[in-house]
Structures are given as C-alpha cells and as structure tokens.
Amino acid sequence: MPLAFVILICAQWLGEVLRRVLHLPLPGPVIGMFLLALALATRARGWLGVPVGTAPLVRTAEALIGNMGLLFVPAGVGIITETDVLRRAWFPIVAGLLISTVLGLVVTAWVMHRVSRRAESRALPGGRRTT
Amino acid sequence: MTVLATLRTLWTPLQPSPLLWLGATLLAYLLGQRVQRACRGLALANPVLIAILAMAALLEFTGTPYATYFAGAQFINFLLGPATVALAVPLALNLGHVRRSFHGLGLALLAGSVTSAVSGVLVVWLLGGGRAIALSMAPKSVTTPIAMAVAREVGGVPALTAVLAIAGGIVAASIGQSVLRWLRISDWRAHGLAAGVAGSGVAASQVAPLNGLAAAFAAIGIGLNGLITAFIVPLMAWLWPA
Numbered sequence: 001m002p003l004a005f006v007i008l009i010c011a012q013w014l015g016e017v018l019r020r021v022l023h024l025p026l027p028g029p030v031i032g033m034f035l036l037a038l039a040l041a042t043r044a045r046g047w048l049g050v051p052v053g054t055a056p057l058v059r060t061a062e063a064l065i066g067n068m069g070l071l072f073v074p075a076g077v078g079i080i081t082e083t084d085v086l087r088r089a090w091f092p093i094v095a096g097l098l099i100s101t102v103l104g105l106v107v108t109a110w111v112m113h114r115v116s117r118r119a120e121s122r123a124l125p126g127g128r129r130t131t
Numbered sequence: 132m133t134v135l136a137t138l139r140t141l142w143t144p145l146q147p148s149p150l151l152w153l154g155a156t157l158l159a160y161l162l163g164q165r166v167q168r169a170c171r172g173l174a175l176a177n178p179v180l181i182a183i184l185a186m187a188a189l190l191e192f193t194g195t196p197y198a199t200y201f202a203g204a205q206f207i208n209f210l211l212g213p214a215t216v217a218l219a220v221p222l223a224l225n226l227g228h229v230r231r232s233f234h235g236l237g238l239a240l241l242a243g244s245v246t247s248a249v250s251g252v253l254v255v256w257l258l259g260g261g262r263a264i265a266l267s268m269a270p271k272s273v274t275t276p277i278a279m280a281v282a283r284e285v286g287g288v289p290a291l292t293a294v295l296a297i298a299g300g301i302v303a304a305s306i307g308q309s310v311l312r313w314l315r316i317s318d319w320r321a322h323g324l325a326a327g328v329a330g331s332g333v334a335a336s337q338v339a340p341l342n343g344l345a346a347a348f349a350a351i352g353i354g355l356n357g358l359i360t361a362f363i364v365p366l367m368a369w370l371w372p373a
Contacts, residue, residue, distance in 0.1 A: 008213040015216070025365035027280030029215035034358060036216055040223035053224055061220035064213060068332055069179040070160045071211045072275045074204035076183040076297065077156075078290030080190060081197050085264065085291065092260030093295070096251045096268045101299040101329055104247025104272050105307050106314065108352070109325035111242045113316045115235030 004060035007047065011036040152195075152203030159185040174304035174337055179297050211276040218274065218357065221350035228347050232320065236351065239321075243328040243352075244359040247272040252367060262373060263288060269364045271295040274331040277357040285368035296331060303330025304337040319345040327352020 015032030018024065024031065040048060049055030064071075079086070086093065162185060163178030170176040190200055201208070222229075229236060251268035255261075260268075267287035270278040275296040282292035307326055316322070323345030326334035335349035 005213065008216045011216045011219070012212045025284055025369075026361045027215075027277065027284055029212045029280060030277055030357060030361045032212075032216040033219045033222075033354065036219035037222045037354070040219060041226055045223075048220070048223060058220055058224070061217035064210065064217045065221070065332075068214050068274070068276070069177075070157070070182075071207055071214055072279070072293050072297075073156050073160055073179060073182045073186065074201060074208040075211075075279055075290060076179065076275075076293040077186045077190070077200060077204070078197060079183065079294045080187045082288055082291055085288065089255075089260045089264050092255045092258035093264060093268070093291075095258055096254040096260065096265075097271070097295055097299055098302060099254050100247045100251035100268065101272065101302045102306070102310065103250045104243050105303055105325045105329035106310060107246040108239050108243030108328040109311050109316045109318075109321040110314065112235050112239035112321040112324050113318050115238055116232055116318060116320060119232070119235060 001056050001060055004055075004057040007036070007057055008032075008060070008064075011039075149203035149206060152200045153206055155189065156182070156186060156204050156207055159189075172337075174301050174333065177297060177301050177333060179333075180301065183294070183297075211279075215274075215276045215280070215357075218354045222354040225347045225351050228320075228344075229351055235320075236324070236348075236355075239324055240328060240352065240355050240359060243325065244272075244356050244363060247329060248360055248363050248367065252371075262286075262371065264291070266364070266368055267291040268295060269367060270360050271299050272329050272331065273357045273360045274353050277361060278331075281361050281364050285365055286373065297333060300330040300333025303334035307334055308338070320348045323348030324352045328356045331356075 011032035012029050013032075014035055015030070016028035018031050019026060019028050045052075047055055047057050049058060159182040160178055163181030166181055167173065167176040167178050186200070190197065248269045251271060252265045255265040255268050263286065266285050267282050269285070269287070270281040271292055272278075273281065273296070275293055278292045278296045279289040282289045303326060307330060308322070311322055311325065319342045323335075323338055323342070326338045326345070327349035331353050335346075335353060339346035339349055
C-alpha cells in the first residue's frame with residue numbers, strides 16, 4: 001500500500017515535470033497515467049504481481065478507482081459558484097450534453113461492431129459473412 | 132447548560148478545522164450510495180450527483196462560502212491525481228484485449244472521442260452558449276478527473292465540466308443499452324467500449340457487472356479516451372482563439 005502510493009505519486013510527479021519541461025498542453029496526471037501504463041506494459045510488468053493482478057499496486061488502484069466518485073465531489077460542489085452560467089445558458093448546456101453523449105455512444109459502438117465483424121469474417125475464410 | 136450552549140460547544144472545535152467539511156462530504160457521499168442502493172442501482176440516483184446536490188444545499192443553507200468548504204474538502208480533492216494515474220493499472224491488466232482487437236479499438240476510440248468532443252462544442256456554439264461553456268463541454272465524456280484537468284488547461288470551467296461529466300455518464304448509463312440494442316449492436320466489446328468512451332465511470336459501472344469482456348473494454352475505453360481527448364481538446368481550443 002505505501003509502495004503503491006509511492007509509485008502513483010512518482011508517476012504523477014514525473015508527469016508534472018515532463019509537462020513543464022516540454023510545455024505539453026496535457027494535465028500532469030494524464031501524462032503520469034500514460035507513463036505508468038507504458039512502464040507496466042514493458043519493463044515493470046512485475047509491479048502487477050505474480051500471478052498478474054495480485055500486487056498491492058493493483059489493490060490500491062482498484063480502491064481508488066472504485067471510490068473515484070467521492071473524489072470529485074469537492075470540485076463538483078464548485079458548481080454553486082457558477083449558478084448564473086447555468087441560469088443563462090441552460091439550454092445549450094442540456095442540448096450539447098444529450099446530443100454529444102448519444103452521438104459518442106453510438107459512433108463508438110457502431111465502429112467497434114463493424115470493424116470487429118469484418119476482422120472475424122476475414123479470419124474465417126468461407127465463414128458466414130454477416131452484416 | 133442550555134441546548135444552544137451545548138451545540139455551540141460541539142460546533143466551535145469543528146468550524147475552523149478541516150474536519151467539518153471533510154466529514155460532511157464523506158457523509159453526503161455515503162448517503163448518496165445508500166439512496167442508490169435503495170433505488171436498486173438506478174443510474175439516475177447517482178451517489179456523486181446526490182452528494183454534490185446535498186453539499187450545495189448545505190452550503191447555501193449555512194451561508195458558507197465555497198472557499199471555506201474547499202479548505203476542508205481539498206484533502207479528498209488531492210487524491211484525484213493519484214486516482215487518475217491509477218487508471219493505468221486496468222489498462223495494463225487488459226493489454227491482451229488491446230493487442231487482439233487493436234484496429235477496431237483504435238478506430239472506434241478515435242471516432243468516438245472526436246465525435247463527442249466536436250459535437251458537444253458545435254451544439255453549444257450553435258445555440259449561443261459561448262466559448263467557455265463550449266470548452267467545458269468538450270472533455271465531458273472523459274473520466275471526471277481528466278475532464279476537469281483538461282477543462283482547466285483550455286480555459287473552461289472545471290466545476291461545470293465535473294457536473295457535465297457526471298450527467299453525461301448518467302445519460303449514457305440510462306439509455307446506452309437500449310439505444311445500442313435498437314441499432315442491433317449485440318457485441319459486448321462494443322457495448323463496454325461505448326460505455327467507457329461516452330459515459331466514463333458511471334456508465335462503465337453499469338455494464339461491467341453484466342459481462343467480463345464488457346468490463347475490460349469499458350476500462351480500456353475510459354483510459355484511452357482520456358488520453359485521446361487530452362490531445363484533441365487543447366487542439367480545438369488552439370484552433371478557436373478567444
């Protein structure tokens with residue numbers, strides 16, 4: 001658990017440093033996530049435990065992600081300082097939210113569905129081609 | 132001692148310390164979880180939304196400024212950074228899936244991320260919402276901590292993005308399954324990925340218990356959509372100068 005936090009915080013810190021040094025427009029924790037994923041996929045595979053998935057890092061990550069909802073309550077409460085924005089522009093906000101969420105959902109699922117169907121029918125020559 | 136004096140004795144040590152608002156935030160979230168369990172996991176009874184509404188009402192009622200509240204609640208907020216980094220773990224655990232369906236995954240992620248970011252900005256702009264609101268909308272389908280960080284980066288309103296991200300997650304969780312089934316998409320990978328990309332954690336937690344493959348692809352969708360959107364949205368902000 002302490003070691004897991006050291007790994008997470010070091011990755012975040014490295015992300016912040018890279019962001020500053022390279023003037024990246026990305027948030028530090030996102031760069032940290034990318035760096036850690038890269039490390040875990042290559043040299044640091046062992047940090048996930050033997051067998052894979054048993055290390056304290058995995059348990060700590062699961063605990064943090066499982067309770068992530070709690071973590072953004074303080075920032076979300078900040079909406080009380082933005083009530084005039086909500087009152088002024090509620091219609092574009094609600095419309096944009098609904099339309100972009102449904103479009104994102106449909107496009108992602110449809111492309112994934114089509115491409116994997118095609119890949120499967122190519123993998124089985126003579127197999128039934130379904131649309 | 133009168134009741135009022137007793138209350139004051141109890142209240143005084145709490146007020147200047149971070150304990151009060153830290154504890155109240157935890158209690159509000161716990162209350163939200165109870166309510167959702169009582170509603171049998173209804174997506175609309177989202178614990179985060181309930182906690183935010185309850186805390187907002189409490190601050191309004193007690194006349195507490197947001198800065199005072201945040202001085203206590205910042206200890207919870209601090210954990211957002213490590214939690215974002217922790218998203219690398221499910222990504223690494225599901226690497227096999229990423230390798231196996233690399234083409235479909237890459238295309239679907241890119242198409243989904245670009246569609247939701249661009250359509251959100253376009254709709255807000257067309258309806259006259261203005262740049263700050265449009266840029267707060269752009270990253271909203273990403274997992275909330277990344278969405279807020281991206282919004283801060285490009286001059287949006289992080290608190291608005293947080294609320295939009297949760298609301299979008301609720302929309303995706305409530306109607307996602309029906310919409311996709313109506314389009315005759317039955318692949319669990321597509322269902323999981325779409326939930327992760329369009330509705331992040333809220334929608335993912337709704338499809339994850341239904342199917343293991345859906346859970347894996349939802350985790351992949353959340354992590355990689357975060358990365359892609361963190362690139363796309365600053366690019367859009369750069370193309371649309373203030």
